[in-house]
Amino acid sequence: MQAPTSNQRKPIKDLTKVFHYTDTMTRMPTRDNDPYEYMAGFGNRFQSEVIPGILPAGQNNPQEPRFGLYTEGLTYSAFTAPRHANFSTYTYRVRPAAAHMTTLAGQAEWAPFPLPNDDEKIDFIDGLHTLGGSGDPNLREGIALYVFMINADMDHRAYCNTDGDFLIVPQLGTLDIQTEMGLLVPATRRTNPRDFLHPVAHIDENLHEDWEIVNKANGRYSVIGQDHSPFDLVAWHGNVVPYKYDLTKFASQNATSIDHTDPSVNCVLTAPSRDPVTPLADFLWFGPRWDVASNTFRPPYFHRNSATEFLACLYGNGLGRSEEFLPGGGSVEVSHTPHGNFSDGYIADGIDQMTIMVESSRSFLFTEYARSGCGTFKNQGPDPELWDALPDKFSAYPNIKKIHSQVKSDEEAWKKQLEAYYDDDWLAERYMDHNKA
Secondary structure (H helix, E strand, O other): OOOOOHHHOOOOOOOOOOOOHHHHOOOOOOOOOOOOOOOOOOOOOOOOOOOOOOOOOOOOOOOOOHHHOEEEEEEOOOOOOOHHHOOEEEEEEOOOOOOOOEOOOOEEEEOOOOOOOOOOOOOOOOOEEEEEEEEEHHHOEEEEEEEEOOOOOOOOEEEEEOOOOOOOOOOOOOOOEEEOOEEEOOOOOOOOHHHEEOOOOOOOOOOOOOEEEEEEEOOEEEEEEEOOOOOOOOOOOOOOOOOEEOHHHOOOOOOOOOOOOOHHHHEEEEEOOOOOOOOOEEEEEEOOOOOOOOOOOOOOOEEEOOOEEEEEEEEOOOOOOOOOOOOOOEEEEOOOOOEOOOOHHHHHOOOOOEEEEEEEOOOOEEOHHHHHHOOOEOOOOEOHHHHHOOOOOOOOOOOHHHHHHHHHHHHHHHHHHHHHOOOHHHHHHHHHHHHHO
8 A cells, every 4th residue: 555645644633633743734833722922942041021122131130120120030949059950030020029018928027026124034045936947856957047035144054955056146245155165255158267266175163063954855955954064175176166257257249240249159158958959058148238340239139039038137227128127126038939128228328237147948937936926026917118119110111002012013013924934835836936937
């Protein structure tokens, strides 16, 4: 039997009866009832724009995006992930996703946490409160956030945390810490190794006194007593040692001729996870900033990150999401929650301020203390100030409706021109006759 020629084949339009898409004998990569346009490929980086020339050339975050648009970044990987594992998109919107009338489930803010009254003495153990976290210390994988408000020494009382490392950032006053390896007075990447300071050996003068040791294991406290000081190390050597770092020694930003500074350059310390390209948590610093180059000062753009971000202002006008983000308070955006508004005070005076951030690849759950017990939780009701501060400047651009209408008209005309090239009869009539002539 002679095989049928291609002229004898008939296209099959019912997609439920084809063996393969090629049975439709179409030149189009989409089905007949699909009215939309697409870009082809998997794992590529694409770009698209409604009006030609809107995408900024040579930079992602211009000081003034065209037509009054807002820059918003979207990340699906850690900022420090290598290029092959880095997934992100920059968008340019009429209004950022952060402009909404109500607070999202993944957002929260706390006014300054209450300090102890003068008539009560609260030490580190009694003044330490868990805000939230993710993971389980029993699995040796996870992170927890705490806040501490204290006004008294720990008198013959010591604290032992076997669940993990402690990163302590004091905000007010002076914190005098006695460790097994020695004494520390903490001060408030691209960091220099010599700026990390470690204690020298020290022992208590009175070694034979009663002590209480409060031990934290698997998130639970237990108390043991002993008749001698736990601070009796006469000598030691090794690299499992507490240390301190003065945040004012951190490098103060850099020039941003193309983009806003990548958040990874603000990273002071990193806690690794089991994923080599995704840290469990980063500890970041945002201090005084002055970008000494033309056209470079840019507040951070609006963004939605795969990471959870917890911010705390130590002093000045910090990077909180509202005008009332005060020193001693905090704010959080859980994974992929849109955010990025910055107070007028921060924009006008980014010099005398210092803000820290704990950024984690985990989504956090928050405790009853964080959501109600502390009395400073602010995650309720609409935020009209945020909405009003993000106007639709695109729609107010001169003749923008006419510009958009002309673009749509041009696109329709171009689409009709392209459709002709998928018609074999049209091609034969137009070009074969022309060649004969």
